[in-house]
Amino acid sequence: MIRQVQKTLLKFERVVERQRYWRALRDTLTLLFPFVLIGAYVSFLNQAIFQRNGFLNHIYGISRWFPGFKRLTTYTTMLNLSINGIIAVIAAFAAANFVARSAHRDNLLAGLTAAISFMMLNINYNFFSAHGHAIIGCRWSLHYLFSVC
Numbered sequence: 201m202i203r204q205v206q207k208t209l210l211k212f213e214r215v216v217e218r219q220r221y222w223r224a225l226r227d228t229l230t231l232l233f234p235f236v237l238i239g240a241y242v243s244f245l246n247q248a249i250f251q252r253n254g255f256l257n258h259i260y261g262i263s264r265w266f267p268g269f270k271r272l273t274t275y276t277t278m279l280n281l282s283i284n285g286i287i288a289v290i291a292a293f294a295a296a297n298f299v300a301r302s303a304h305r306d307n308l309l310a311g312l313t314a315a316i317s318f319m320m321l322n323i324n325y326n327f328f329s330a331h332g333h334a335i336i337g338c339r340w341s342l343h344y345l346f347s348v349c
Contacts, residue, residue: 220299220302220303221299223298223302224295224298224299224302225295227294227298228291228294228295228298231290231294232287232290232291232294235283235286235287235290236287238283239280239283239284239287242276242279242280242283243280245276246273246276246277246279246280249262250269250272250273250276250277251273288318288322289315289318289319290315292314292315292317292318293311293312293314293315294311295314296310296311296313296314296315297310297311297314
C-alpha cells in the first residue's frame with residue numbers, strides 16, 4: 201500500500217517537474233516561506249498580545265500595566281499589514297521572474313512589470329478622501345495606500 205502511494209507521488213512529481221509553471225510556483229513558494237513565517241509570528245504576537253481581546257492580554261491584563269501598549273498595538277498592526285503587502289508584491293515579482301527565466305526571456309523586466317502592475321491594481325482607494333485628495337498626516341503612512349485587504 202505504501203509503495204503504491206510512493207510510486208504515484210513520484211510519478212506526479214516527475215510530471216510536475218517538467219512543466220514550467222509548476223516549477224515557477226514551487227520556486228515562488230520556496231522563496232516566500234521565510235517571509236510568511238515572519239508574518240505568521242508577527243500576526244500571532246499582534247493577535248495574542250497586542251489586541252484588546254487577545255488571549256494573553258485577556259489573561260494577564262497587559263494593556264493595563266504595560267507602558268506604551270497602544271503604540272505597540274498600532275506598530276504591530278502596521279507591521280502585520282506591511283509584511284502581508286510585501287509578501288504579495290514579492291509573490292507577483294517572483295512568479296513572473298521564474299516563468300520568464302525558464303522561457304529564457306528578460307526575467308527582471310517581467311518581475312518588475314508584474315510587481316508594479318500588482319501595486320497599481322491593488323491600490324487602496326480608502327486612503328483618499330471623498331474629494332479625491334490624499335489625506336495629509338495619515339497615521340498609516342504610505343504602506344496603507346498599498347495594503348492588500
